[in-house]
Amino acid sequence: MREEKVKVGILGATGFTGEKLVELLVNHPRVEISYLSSTTKEPVPYNELFPRFERVLDVKCEPLDVEKIKERCAIVFLALPHTISMEVVPSLLEGGKRIIDLSADYRLKSRELYEKFYGKFHKDEKGLNLAVYGLCEFFKEKIKEAQLVANPGCYPTGIILAIAPLLLEGVIEREIFVSSVSSISGAGRKPYLEYHYINISNNMWAYKPFVHQHIPEIEEVLEELSQQRVELSFVPHIVGVERGIYSTIYINFKERIERAQLEEIYRKYYSSSLFVRIRKGLPKLKEVVGTNFCDLGFWVAENSRKAVVCSCIDNLIKGAAGNAVQNMNVMLGIEEETGLI
């Protein structure tokens, strides 16, 4: 007997993240896409908007309608802009739906930080209290039971996975320097002149140093995990590649450490985490592009307490849609890698 498939909906299905969710869920053996929404005014076949999906998906993309979502879906992915998710979440929760929110709206516990970094008063305190941070590598037990999962930001995913084990082991100083380089796809599908092919191709620049909205997320989650505060000097960059984030993390250890010890720490935390790979050397971006893996590699400086840890992910997969599917798998109690390898 064939198992019945779980019905899932995707709100914001026409952004880069929404499109990637569709791609992953279309091929997922245990779910069925039963609802797609965007800012469209009339229902329109999704594969007319994205001809790539002709012959692959035959579902319409509709104006967002909470009642229809409640009727048709058991699980709802929110690939909506920040500050919009919290408009929709309360009624979906009321309707008993399980939610995976890919916006930033439920990631920060602190409403002050949310308001400071996202510019809007957070009105859904109840949702915030329910929300579980959706990083399976550290919060799997909570995610299993969660009704509302806050899918991590793209930069935080790779950076937290690189730092958390070291912090939990208590071996590093609190001051950490991080330089991350991201594809422009992380900035969303927007008709800006700045994102024109000619402006991105062969270009690179730093932006929002020390003030990027992902800094409080990283610091809060690391503190929750380890009860220690880190001091993150974070400088993100955009570079002309199609996909991925490469993070280079400068660590000061409390005492000299050997490469083997460092490897042991990582293996301790990730031996059962299918999607974190400890590399022998430094990782290469293209080895994770198109996958849900986070690759970690590191290098210990000779005669020093310094090391560098490099982490890379596909920003639309492990940094967004893939990680969301991983969360869904855990929530459904099925194998974590289903539909992802």
Add this chain to the structure above:
Amino acid sequence: MREEKVKVGILGATGFTGEKLVELLVNHPRVEISYLSSTTKEPVPYNELFPRFERVLDVKCEPLDVEKIKERCAIVFLALPHTISMEVVPSLLEGGKRIIDLSADYRLKSRELYEKFYGKFHKDEKGLNLAVYGLCEFFKEKIKEAQLVANPGCYPTGIILAIAPLLLEGVIEREIFVSSVSSISGAGRKPYLEYHYINISNNMWAYKPFVHQHIPEIEEVLEELSQQRVELSFVPHIVGVERGIYSTIYINFKERIERAQLEEIYRKYYSSSLFVRIRKGLPKLKEVVGTNFCDLGFWVAENSRKAVVCSCIDNLIKGAAGNAVQNMNVMLGIEEETGLI
């Protein structure tokens, strides 16, 4: 009356740097390319090797022959691999030629460091004593008279220009973290599978962290300039762009500093340096690609002694051939920007 043109030769004219030297010197109003060499066995028209130069340059590329160089050139550019330059320099010096060496052979004062990082005993002590470090922004007076100029490495150029003023002013701590991202063109024109289009495009990786051969160069030059030692944690990366280096430099100031003070320091050192631009915001790589500029931008963290300085250059121009031409202009006593803007 038309001025007579200075005759210049380029050894190693078929590498990326040699080719860029040809391109710049062909258009230079005060010099004439009178000699080109490569590993070719027979003389061959340069524009057969590089059809781009048909109608533009009509000179042959020949096997390296020191006697011919002595006859035909007043100034010689060495775009040879490291450890090869020092084989040629002594006899060219003897022949009274002025030399701009783009290899690493005469950059380090310390022969121990040279041997450690380049793997070969340095046999030309005389040349080493004569050599002037070819960064016009700080050593112009010496370059004017120099017989042998050691053109800086590509990473050091952008990094030294970013750090030196701060160090000279005595305002920063000695510990500095640098993350640099470079085009693969910096690695030379080699038929390696690793440099295949498919392996580079959309890829990125870190390499040689803490151990790159440019670290001693940066540290030595900064110490010579400021009498202070810095401690550089340097991690270079390769990314799939055609040209340029973007360096992100984390600085700890001894005391809190305002943006305006920082800007004042840079303006103090670079007000008369045509090719260093202090940007209002953070620089973008593509604004220097194809030019001899080094763009600097910075950002001071709020309520902290930290700042980030970003620097970018075209690795083949300001990071190699363009800077070499700038040196030549200074050596010839002509306007520094001739042929470069």
Add this chain to the structure above:
Amino acid sequence: MREEKVKVGILGATGFTGEKLVELLVNHPRVEISYLSSTTKEPVPYNELFPRFERVLDVKCEPLDVEKIKERCAIVFLALPHTISMEVVPSLLEGGKRIIDLSADYRLKSRELYEKFYGKFHKDEKGLNLAVYGLCEFFKEKIKEAQLVANPGCYPTGIILAIAPLLLEGVIEREIFVSSVSSISGAGRKPYLEYHYINISNNMWAYKPFVHQHIPEIEEVLEELSQQRVELSFVPHIVGVERGIYSTIYINFKERIERAQLEEIYRKYYSSSLFVRIRKGLPKLKEVVGTNFCDLGFWVAENSRKAVVCSCIDNLIKGAAGNAVQNMNVMLGIEEETGLI
């Protein structure tokens, strides 16, 4: 009860095509990769050669050994260079294996043409007689029973799919102009300076006009299908993209034709072909990259008997590995799209 998986081997597993076969077959629900070979001298874990496959595949890549293949595989994919496949095929056929050959060795019926275009006498006449041309859209019945399938060339796949219906309907003149633009990945993973990132990125050129080895393949297959000779003026190009082939085909119709008639012809031939999509407008390359689809679009000139048909495929999937898996599915009697959507 779980079905037993069919054991498959891939010879030449480290080329672009071999690697793509591994990627597709790893995720295929009905087969198991039981053998991989390359020019390696010692067995080595495939995921050491391609770290992308760590955690995904745990099979060694071995020196080619026909006896081991016979022991371990039911179906063998040959992703070997042209003229090498025919060295291996005879003994595999003798061993009763079913073979999908991705080289050109069994595509041409004419041994004269083979020798002319591939420069070697074809010694396996028996294999040639057995071989079935592996284009499921036209030869599915033969492929079902085939012991040896010759997987089509990358250019021929997209071009034959575009032309064959028109020829079968007898509506076009024999003279056809085709301009195709391909990714460099079609040229194989080779350490050539010509394939260096800097030489490919942002570059484009035509090569082998009128003389490319895929011309006789296209002409022979079209003649076999339609009993008509076409006269193909074919000019292939390389362009700096990572994947795909875009073919632009100029057709002269015998009589004026309407867009609707043309569409009807295509629908007649491809209504049951899952992997050929008839587009409303002209196709875009990126909509097929990463898929096994061949997208076709066309445009009829006003007041004229001319039309253009554009066809695009991912050269490594529908143009090589994906099509080979499609053939395997048909040979195994399972759903044609298994593992491909």
Add this chain to the structure above:
Amino acid sequence: MREEKVKVGILGATGFTGEKLVELLVNHPRVEISYLSSTTKEPVPYNELFPRFERVLDVKCEPLDVEKIKERCAIVFLALPHTISMEVVPSLLEGGKRIIDLSADYRLKSRELYEKFYGKFHKDEKGLNLAVYGLCEFFKEKIKEAQLVANPGCYPTGIILAIAPLLLEGVIEREIFVSSVSSISGAGRKPYLEYHYINISNNMWAYKPFVHQHIPEIEEVLEELSQQRVELSFVPHIVGVERGIYSTIYINFKERIERAQLEEIYRKYYSSSLFVRIRKGLPKLKEVVGTNFCDLGFWVAENSRKAVVCSCIDNLIKGAAGNAVQNMNVMLGIEEETGLI
């Protein structure tokens, strides 16, 4: 004594073409940029809009004001959108200015064709009568004296240069198939989602087959030159490269022709044309990018009357701004290559 520089203005200075004009004219030894306009509402330093020009150009970009242009410029470049140029040209002509118009407004002699392809009634008949088609390789004498030069379209430049000699010699059939592939920079700097980096990178598509607005331009100019009508089947494409157009042209000769004869024809017409290079093999796009060259290469099919001619240009230089500067040089009676090599 230093010669006085000619004062030039650029209208539409912020598009891709306008920006390239600025870049070329800044370095031109005989002119001075004295006026720049765009759709800006207030005058703003050009190097604030394009920080690339800091230290290089110190001119403001202003709202378009015909009186100011008349005061400040001797020659005016119009890099305005089609249908806008003809609003400005009449009063500039009245003011005695010499004009190089880079829009399509004065390229077509036929006002019917203009209206059909550009969708607007052409109201400046006087200007149309004055206008000279700005292709120096064929109309140099007229350009010398012209008051109004219509700079050719990007596709026409490369295609006319490839076809005209063959047509003038009377050796080819009238039916010609052309497939051209262009960088997206040809479509202008517009904030369209379609031009987003992710939509262009690694993508390719055909558009406007048989109906592109450059078809009547090519046909009209070729007819004017040769008194013969050609029948052009033209299919343009966009591909994910930064710069350039590659045109592949299928020619049917009236009689069999040898490669040497073909070469002789081209040499006859271009021996004194500095910017047209006859290549030994087929040309490569990257050899013309960044230059004002048009490279031509060809291949004659064996035992047939067919040949292919390939032509490539940098669409922003020989296809727009560079060719406009070449026209200006001819108009000024100075060396044609000034500022262009």
